[in-house]
Amino acid sequence: MRHVTSLRIGPVGFRIGSDWRAPVAALDDLYRDYPRPEVPDFNVHLFAARPWRKYLRPSVHIGGDFVIPDAAPLPLAQGLLAAEMGMNLQMALGQRGYLLLHASGVERDGRAVLMTGISGAGKSTLAALLMARGWRLMGDEFVLVDPATGMAHAFPRLISLKNEAIPVAEALLPGARFGPLLEGTPKGTLRHIVPDARAIAAMAEPAAPALILFPRFGFAPAERPVPPSEAFVRLTQASTNYVNLAERGFEALTRLVASVPSHAIDYPDTETALAMVERLA
């Protein structure tokens, strides 16, 4: 691969190779304060399927140690997104050391709050805003639960904001570093926020899960406790490697829902949501 970089996010190391300079340059810029792994856990390849597609209407295919065949390529302008998707894919398909929860996570005083829900539930926005309010960001895509200890490990990749969440976060996080505005992606308009210095500095420190939240955006404010049985089922659906971890995954998840309270919260706007999270946590 012509252009290569590597970076460590939480406990996981990646090596990313690309046929083009731009995606690697974007990663090197946005992840400039992250450490480098000695030996990466996963490899990501960004490549042109045909030599001329390197130059002519460049088309970025995503490959790696673990890939889904037939994933659609992206235009070069979205090379950063391709790299991020590549890292996500490696985690979703290949991670075996931790139980992966598709969730955002924040931490305060050693207590981790995990927020999970369907796409559009506002996980990323909430995580970004809680970060702005002094919480330590653990991640907005995956929270890693160590089956051996039950501790939550941070995975603070770039926070990925979509569509109408972008101006909201831009207004509320004036001091943050933002990535380029990516328009016309498969997920609409995207913009990344670099996690703050504290999130990066503390990313190797796990935290004990203290609260699980199932937020829903676009409803009148409501809150109800979720019984462990329901939380268990919802989290199996939010985990990409629960089945592959088998008994270890089952034990990690039962332990989590049995020892940590869960709440479902509905919210009409972010101000309400933040107040609800801070009250419950």
Added chain:
Amino acid sequence: MNPALLLARTLRDPASAKGLGPQEWTTLFAVARAEQLIGTLALRIHGLPMPEDARRIVRDAIASAEQGRTAALWEAEMARRALGDIPLVLLKGTAFAAAGLEAGRGRSIGDLDILVPRDLIGEAEVRLLAAGWEWVKPDPYDDAYYRRWMHELPPLIHRERDRMIDVHHTILPLTARVTPDADALLAAARPLENGMQVLSPNDMLCHAAAHLFADGDLAGGMRNLWDVHCLVEQFGTEGLEARADQHGLAGHVTRAIRLSQALYGPEPLAGTTGGWGDSLYLRRLTARDGWGRPTRKLTRLAFYIRSHWLRMPPAMLARHLWTKWRKGHAP
């Protein structure tokens, strides 16, 4: 060093990993993943001094292989229950794991491959369908092709467990120029305590060679030759020549052993024993870059074409490729 040869060297001599730098560790793991040998490698190098990052990868690969083994044995048990009194012989990875062989240590196991007597294969299919397996290939041409010419049923997948089963009645397609003696395979099979059977060691070696050279384009060849290496180390080769002759696989078996020695010993790793034929095979087997990606496109294409050539007579091959090409299939 060629990345695939680095993998081969580390498998044959795990202690050599002690001298590796971070870049070489990275290459080693990438190639081992691509060749589906990461579990095997992890168990071989487990406990050696290595960077902390590498140690974590090794630990996860071992846990993953252990889980894969459990799942594979469970799938075999499910098939046994579904088939009832139809005798079944486990093949390849599941057989190595079930019989506790060296070749099964850390081995990645994908589909469940079993061998049943040919006259019972229709009944086996009926019972599997009743127990929740479904056809994978909806294409009538593929289905008819399998039933008429292949050595196995069209692949079936279990609708709940999402695992594939290949039910064989012999070990090479009926169109192949070589016709192994399926009755002899079944007659020599050895019972396990759980009511299933595995092939005799010599037949396992014949099957590995047949699978690699007469039925495939050498994809997965490094793993296949590691199987051969382990079987030879564990059981020796007494009676193998005669058995290979009986199946018409003498040439394939000798080549498999030569190539496994070239990669994994006991002969020296460097160089290509056995002339230009072997060096072409080694060229194909070791076609990986430091990212685990396939290299040497022309060599790969040549072996792909060759694999079809060996499986079918020329006129049939032409017809088959024509049909496939019209359906938009490309290698």
